Amino acid sequence: MSDAASETVASVVRELVDANHILFDQGVVDGFGHVSARHPERPDRFLLARSMAPALVTEKDVLEFDFDGNPVEAGAPAGYLERFIHGEIYRKRQDVMSVVHSHSPSVVPFSVVTGTKLRPVCHMCGFRSEKGTPIFEIRDFAGPGSDLLITSGKLGAALADTLSDGPAVLMRGHGSTVVGSTLRQAVFRAVYTEVGARLQMEAMRLGPVTYLTEGETVGTTKTISTQYDRSWFLWLKAARNSPMSQ
Amino acid sequence: MSDAASETVASVVRELVDANHILFDQGVVDGFGHVSARHPERPDRFLLARSMAPALVTEKDVLEFDFDGNPVEAGAPAGYLERFIHGEIYRKRQDVMSVVHSHSPSVVPFSVVTGTKLRPVCHMCGFRSEKGTPIFEIRDFAGPGSDLLITSGKLGAALADTLSDGPAVLMRGHGSTVVGSTLRQAVFRAVYTEVGARLQMEAMRLGPVTYLTEGETVGTTKTISTQYDRSWFLWLKAARNSPMSQ
Amino acid sequence: MSDAASETVASVVRELVDANHILFDQGVVDGFGHVSARHPERPDRFLLARSMAPALVTEKDVLEFDFDGNPVEAGAPAGYLERFIHGEIYRKRQDVMSVVHSHSPSVVPFSVVTGTKLRPVCHMCGFRSEKGTPIFEIRDFAGPGSDLLITSGKLGAALADTLSDGPAVLMRGHGSTVVGSTLRQAVFRAVYTEVGARLQMEAMRLGPVTYLTEGETVGTTKTISTQYDRSWFLWLKAARNSPMSQ
Amino acid sequence: MSDAASETVASVVRELVDANHILFDQGVVDGFGHVSARHPERPDRFLLARSMAPALVTEKDVLEFDFDGNPVEAGAPAGYLERFIHGEIYRKRQDVMSVVHSHSPSVVPFSVVTGTKLRPVCHMCGFRSEKGTPIFEIRDFAGPGSDLLITSGKLGAALADTLSDGPAVLMRGHGSTVVGSTLRQAVFRAVYTEVGARLQMEAMRLGPVTYLTEGETVGTTKTISTQYDRSWFLWLKAARNSPMSQ
Numbered sequence: 001m002s003d004a005a006s007e008t009v010a011s012v013v014r015e016l017v018d019a020n021h022i023l024f025d026q027g028v029v030d031g032f033g034h035v036s037a038r039h040p041e042r043p044d045r046f047l048l049a050r051s052m053a054p055a056l057v058t059e060k061d062v063l064e065f066d067f068d069g070n071p072v073e074a075g076a077p078a079g080y081l082e083r084f085i086h087g088e089i090y091r092k093r094q095d096v097m098s099v100v101h102s103h104s105p106s107v108v109p110f111s112v113v114t115g116t117k118l119r120p121v122c123h124m125c126g127f128r129s130e131k132g133t134p135i136f137e138i139r140d141f142a143g144p145g146s147d148l149l150i151t152s153g154k155l156g157a158a159l160a161d162t163l164s165d166g167p168a169v170l171m172r173g174h175g176s177t178v179v180g181s182t183l184r185q186a187v188f189r190a191v192y193t194e195v196g197a198r199l200q201m202e203a204m205r206l207g208p209v210t211y212l213t214e215g216e217t218v219g220t221t222k223t224i225s226t227q228y229d230r231s232w233f234l235w236l237k238a239a240r241n242s243p244m245s246q
Numbered sequence: 247m248s249d250a251a252s253e254t255v256a257s258v259v260r261e262l263v264d265a266n267h268i269l270f271d272q273g274v275v276d277g278f279g280h281v282s283a284r285h286p287e288r289p290d291r292f293l294l295a296r297s298m299a300p301a302l303v304t305e306k307d308v309l310e311f312d313f314d315g316n317p318v319e320a321g322a323p324a325g326y327l328e329r330f331i332h333g334e335i336y337r338k339r340q341d342v343m344s345v346v347h348s349h350s351p352s353v354v355p356f357s358v359v360t361g362t363k364l365r366p367v368c369h370m371c372g373f374r375s376e377k378g379t380p381i382f383e384i385r386d387f388a389g390p391g392s393d394l395l396i397t398s399g400k401l402g403a404a405l406a407d408t409l410s411d412g413p414a415v416l417m418r419g420h421g422s423t424v425v426g427s428t429l430r431q432a433v434f435r436a437v438y439t440e441v442g443a444r445l446q447m448e449a450m451r452l453g454p455v456t457y458l459t460e461g462e463t464v465g466t467t468k469t470i471s472t473q474y475d476r477s478w479f480l481w482l483k484a485a486r487n488s489p490m491s492q
Numbered sequence: 493m494s495d496a497a498s499e500t501v502a503s504v505v506r507e508l509v510d511a512n513h514i515l516f517d518q519g520v521v522d523g524f525g526h527v528s529a530r531h532p533e534r535p536d537r538f539l540l541a542r543s544m545a546p547a548l549v550t551e552k553d554v555l556e557f558d559f560d561g562n563p564v565e566a567g568a569p570a571g572y573l574e575r576f577i578h579g580e581i582y583r584k585r586q587d588v589m590s591v592v593h594s595h596s597p598s599v600v601p602f603s604v605v606t607g608t609k610l611r612p613v614c615h616m617c618g619f620r621s622e623k624g625t626p627i628f629e630i631r632d633f634a635g636p637g638s639d640l641l642i643t644s645g646k647l648g649a650a651l652a653d654t655l656s657d658g659p660a661v662l663m664r665g666h667g668s669t670v671v672g673s674t675l676r677q678a679v680f681r682a683v684y685t686e687v688g689a690r691l692q693m694e695a696m697r698l699g700p701v702t703y704l705t706e707g708e709t710v711g712t713t714k715t716i717s718t719q720y721d722r723s724w725f726l727w728l729k730a731a732r733n734s735p736m737s738q
Numbered sequence: 739m740s741d742a743a744s745e746t747v748a749s750v751v752r753e754l755v756d757a758n759h760i761l762f763d764q765g766v767v768d769g770f771g772h773v774s775a776r777h778p779e780r781p782d783r784f785l786l787a788r789s790m791a792p793a794l795v796t797e798k799d800v801l802e803f804d805f806d807g808n809p810v811e812a813g814a815p816a817g818y819l820e821r822f823i824h825g826e827i828y829r830k831r832q833d834v835m836s837v838v839h840s841h842s843p844s845v846v847p848f849s850v851v852t853g854t855k856l857r858p859v860c861h862m863c864g865f866r867s868e869k870g871t872p873i874f875e876i877r878d879f880a881g882p883g884s885d886l887l888i889t890s891g892k893l894g895a896a897l898a899d900t901l902s903d904g905p906a907v908l909m910r911g912h913g914s915t916v917v918g919s920t921l922r923q924a925v926f927r928a929v930y931t932e933v934g935a936r937l938q939m940e941a942m943r944l945g946p947v948t949y950l951t952e953g954e955t956v957g958t959t960k961t962i963s964t965q966y967d968r969s970w971f972l973w974l975k976a977a978r979n980s981p982m983s984q
Contacts, residue, residue: 031969032862053972061474081961104860107932109941112859116945121358122419124349124396145953147961148861173860173950195351201940203355203449207362215391223327223393231277234299238374241489243979317725367604368665369640370524370595441597448693449601452610458665461637469639477523481547487735613850614911615886616841642780675893687843694939695847699854704911707883715819724767726791733981 005022008040009047012183013062015168015215016047018188018236023100024055025239026191033102033175034189036086037183039064043094046086050077055244067091068153085177088156089163098186104199110172111135118170118196120201120212125196126220127167127189130212135170136162168193182226191231210246254286255293256428260307262293264431264482269346270301271485272437279348279421281427281436282332285310289340289469292332296323301490313337313400327397331423334402334411342425344432346439352443357381357416364416364442366458367449372466373413373435376458381416382408393418414439430474437477500532501539501653502717504675505554508539510728513727515592517731518683525594525667528578529675529680531556538578542569547736551653554656559583559610560645573643581655588671590678595667599691603627603662610662610688612704613695617688618712619659619681622704628654640666660685676720683723746778747785750921751800752817754785756974757925761838763977768857770839771913773827773928774824775921777802782852784824788815793982805829806891823915826894827901836881836924841913844935849908854910857940858932858950863934864958865927867982868950873908884959898899906931922966930967934940 023029031053039045043135047066049057063079064072067087072077086099105110110118110133117132138146141158148171150156159177163169167180167189178193203209212220239245262283269275277299285291291310294395295303308317309325313333317325332345356364356379363378384392387404394417396402405423409415414424424431424439449455458466485491508529515521523545529535537556542551549651555565559579574645578591584624587697602610609624630638633650640663642648655661659681660670670685672678695701704712731737754775761767769791777783783802787795801817802810805825809817824837848856848871854871876884879896886909888894897915901907906916906925914933918924941947950958977983 002288031972032965043832051967051968055972056975067887070263074791096467103860106940108937109944112941112948113945114948122349122354122421126394143953144951145957147957148864148950148954149958149961151961165358173954174946199351201944202352205451205943206355206447207359210358210360210418212394213390216394216419217388217393220395223395223397227278230299231296234277234301238490242492243489243981244976246979368595368600368667372640445597445600448598449604451697452601452693453605456604456606456664459636460641461635462640462665465637465639466641469641469643473524476543476545478525480547483548484736487738489735574965614841614846614913618886628856691843691846694844695850697852697943698939699848702850702852702910703885705882707881708911710885711883711885715887715889719770722789722791726793729794730982734982735981 001185005041012057014038014047015048015183016062017057017059018239019183020049020054020057021245022232022235023102023190024053024188025242025244026235028100028102028104028190029054030103033100034080034082035100035187037096038090038097040085045072046090048079048083048086051080061217076190083147083155084156085150085159088105088153088160089177089179090158092157092214093163093165095178095181098180098183099177100179100186100190101175101177102190104190106201107170107176108174109201110198111172111174111176112198117203119200121200121209122212123194123216123220124192124224125199126217126224128193128196128217129166130135130214130217133168133170134162134164134166135172138174139172157168166185182228182233185225187235188228191235252398253288258286259305261429262295262308263303263305264386264485265429266295266300267485267491268433268478268481269348269436271488271490274346274348274350274436274438274440275300279346280328281346281432282342282344284336287397289304289319292326292336294325294329294332297326307466320395325405328395330399331396331401331405334399334406335423335425338403338406339367339409339411339425341427344429345423345428346425346432346436347421348421348436350443352440352441352447353416354420355417356443357420357422357445359417362450366463367442367446367455368458369462370470372441372458372463372470372474373444374463375412376460376463378401378416379416380408380410380412381418381419384420385418427475430463430478433481434474434477437481498531504529504532505539505551507675508541508554509549509551510540510731511675512546512549513731513737514679514724514727515594515682516545517734517736518686518727520592520594520596520682520686521546522595525592526572526574526708527675527679528590530582530589537564538582540571540575540578543572574641576645576648577651578644580645580652581669581671583653584649584652585657585671587673590672590675591669592671592678592682592683593667596682596686596689597731598686598693599668600666601664601693602689603666603668605680608696611692612709613688613692613701614704615708615712616684616716617691618704618709618716620688620709622686623670623710624656625660625662626656626658629664630666655657674720675718676724680720680723683727720733741782743779749891750775750778751785751797751872752953753788753921754800755795755797756977757914757921757954758792758795759972759977759983760925760973761840762791763980763982766838766840766842766932766972767792768841771838772818772820773838773925774836776828776835783810784828784917786817786821786824789818820887822891822894823888823897826898827915827917829893830898831903831917833902833919836918836921837915838917838924838928839915840928842928842935843942844930844932844939845908845914846912847939849910849912849914851927854942855950856937857936857938858939858955859947860950861954861958862962863937864929864950864955866931866934866955867904868952871906872904873901873910875910876912877910920966922970923963925973926969929973
């Protein structure tokens with residue numbers, strides 16, 4: 001690997017560490033959940049921390065995996081049980097450069113109810129389809145007595161199928177997975193999926209809700225996609241100034 | 247410009263920076279939202295930060311704009327996409343000296359429901375009309391496929407029309423804009439619009455709500471208008487002592 | 493005044509300052525709200541801060557008032573507009589040694605709804621009557637266009653009448669007032685009135701609620717009344733360690 | 739006692755102190771609530787702090803009790819009024835090595851409603867039975883006018899009977915008690931009982947809820963039981979870095 005290449009990898013690793021800390025500080029992940037980035041030099045691999053709490057991840061904790069979820073380096077420490085979420089989505093979606101999996105608290109309720117879909121109520125959430133975010137029902141693939149987790153390539157592929165070409169998928173009784181064409185986009189979408197779920201909940205309790213039209217989801221997504229860095233650097237400062245980082 | 251005039255401008259700029267930090271610390275703005283002040287020497291201009299997260303604004307980030315949203319200084323950095331909110335309100339409302347635009351989380355739900363209006367439930371919110379705060383439906387002006395943002399003078403003028411002579415206007419699927427005859431009043435109103443929306447939500451879930459009468463909105467506004475500084479200096483200390491300011 | 497007496501007063505003043513900071517740190521007061529103590533040497537007077545945000549009160553801000561709300565010291569700074577709440581309750585209730593007035597956020601909603609009463613749902617709130625906390629409707633005394641505030645002895649006396657011999661009274665569209673036979677009891681009751689209102693709200697949304705019986709309010713009050721110091725010293729440490737105190 | 743034995747006890751005491759601080763920092767306990775561990779050398783005894791706020795507990799505050807709630811050491815400071823919760827559960831349940839009693843805020847509402855049970859909605863809560871967590875109604879044992887507290891061995895034994903062989907029991911109008919086969923498991927379950935109660939509340943407000951099947955509770959419990967340390971060390975850092983620990 002050339003010096004330039006290794007510098008690029010180092011840069012992605014540093015940003016991935018920041019993403020871990022941001023997602024914790026913004027309340028998207030707690031002890032669980034994970035964020036990955038596609039390898040910048042080897043598009044058939046991805047970078048993901050070893051199995052640990054995101055808030056505590058450092059650069060040396062980031063591992064390289066192939067799409068089957070195998071660590072590239074011999075003797076690597078244990079990876080997340082659900083690393084197959086990442087591998088199978090990168091395999092299926094060449095446009096995806098980053099994946100966030102979380103149990104963010106306002107999103108989980110939408111994963112367990114029937115008759116109510118997670119839909120975009122405001123411009124910050126326009127990246128999600130006005131038709132509603134799909135729900136992955138693991139019972140359809142793992143039967144009625146699973147541990148609900150994506151612990152194999154087969155389940156990861158099924159999840160990727162439900163995600164289809166969208167930005168997000170809910171996982172029944174579990175959480176959600178959000179993707180982006182950049183790391184910062186994926187983090188932005190993960191945060192605003194949580195924010196938007198909370199807004200929708202509150203709005204539904206007030207009365208019938210006016211959701212975004214299809215045209216509005218297109219319009220808002222185009223404009224908001226120019227604004228990720230504004231949130232990124234704010235959230236980065238918040239994470240670094242948090243008592244957890246002292 | 248005389249020394250006295252430039253000192254006055256400097257003073258407003260300093261207070262505007264404080265307002266940015268307060269609105270973030272009180273949860274009214276996140277990475278988005280903005281606050282402006284009418285220029286103290288040139289009532290046909292206003293002061294507003296360049297496009298950035300409010301929590302990070304410093305004095306050197308504050309720019310001067312004309313009502314068409316053009317920066318006065320050549321080569322100024324990019325302004326907020328929605329600076330037209332400010333220009334058109336200052337143009338229409340000579341009594342307004344400050345404008346706050348935000349996506350504050352308890353207010354957005356009221357912007358997307360029909361049949362339920364944001365109304366004053368307690369004395370701290372008496373500045374809002376007992377008839378309910380108007381909602382700006384951008385579809386009426388930008389069609390069914392816009393990005394929901396106020397990105398032109400035409401849309402800013404339409405928003406100012408819906409605001410009319412009131413203190414606040416909701417923006418469907420987007421947020422709200424609150425105005426004041428002083429910067430501290432606008433900040434106070436923005437915080438208590440959020441607080442009051444939360445109180446109304448909770449009350450509505452308990453049973454039929456007794457709102458303020460028109461007379462009570464007049465009475466409370468008169469008394470509370472003498473109390474802004476009490477909150478201002480509390481919030482300023484909170485913002486300055488926050489880990490975000492370290 | 494003897495040295496011993498002035499030492500007693502100094503001690504009450506110090507504890508009153510702590511109470512101000514605790515009530516802010518626990519979310520009972522924001523920029524508004526106030527807490528007083530009956531004067532330990534002059535039972536016809538009470539101690540209350542000058543008009544300012546509770547979080548910022550220091551010993552030198554504490555003033556002495558008579559029951560008509562007049563400061564004892566000539567040239568004293570302005571007192572709270574609603575100091576009559578305190579004077580009239582101390583006048584009517586000889587058992588009361590401390591009064592807390594607040595707009596605590598989970599309590600205000602109960603003040604504006606009909607058909608739902610604030611009632612004790614758990615042992616920590618057993619000090620409130622199982623029949624429900626009374627609501628003071630200021631329209632009955634100040635007409636339909638007041639500023640909702642207790643700005644005269646007449647209104648303070650009417651509020652004291654509605655409080656009657658109970659521990660708490662709600663004030664429609666405004667907040668609540670809680671009393672105690674000690675300063676620590678009043679602070680404890682103010683915090684757990686907020687906590688209990690939140691619990692009741694949540695419970696009511698789940699289904700029909702089992703409230704405490706009259707016997708249980710008696711039983712819990714007797715036991716819990718031995719436990720105030722445990723919370724007091726915890727809350728004091730939390731307030732002192734808060735960034736606001738740095 | 740051998741040196742090795744006393745070292746083991748010291749180690750459990752240190753971890754018990756950490757557990758106290760974690761439960762406060764995670765919002766499970768406030769000034770009230772307590773956590774114990776079975777004595778590692780004397781299975782007929784347990785370790786529990788003296789009566790004080792959990793956040794302030796240090797190693798020297800931890801006492802040794804027999805199952806009747808008597809302190810082993812003569813002249814020990816006062817224990818918690820409800821230490822009988824711990825003694826009677828340890829007596830009845832030889833598999834239990836740690837007990838957490840709390841009034842965690844999202845759980846109390848489930849204790850006072852009829853017709854709605856606390857049930858597992860997601861994989862992190864799969865340790866609770868899909869049939870719903872039992873509720874201990876103290877009126878059945880102490881009559882209609884008690885203080886709701888478990889202040890005797892008789893009441894503790896009745897609570898242990900309602901807990902039966904499960905992981906958790908709700909206490910009407912009071913709180914809950916959660917047990918574990920290790921201290922870290924009990925703490926984990928206490929935190930995720932609170933988290934899961936909040937998720938269930940929110941989900942129920944959105945529509946009919948899909949709960950975990952019995953098979954899923956078995957599956958998730960098996961997998962998640964390998965993950966306690968990940969949360970433990972995160973929470974420990976959060977508690978130690980909190981302003982409360984400075």
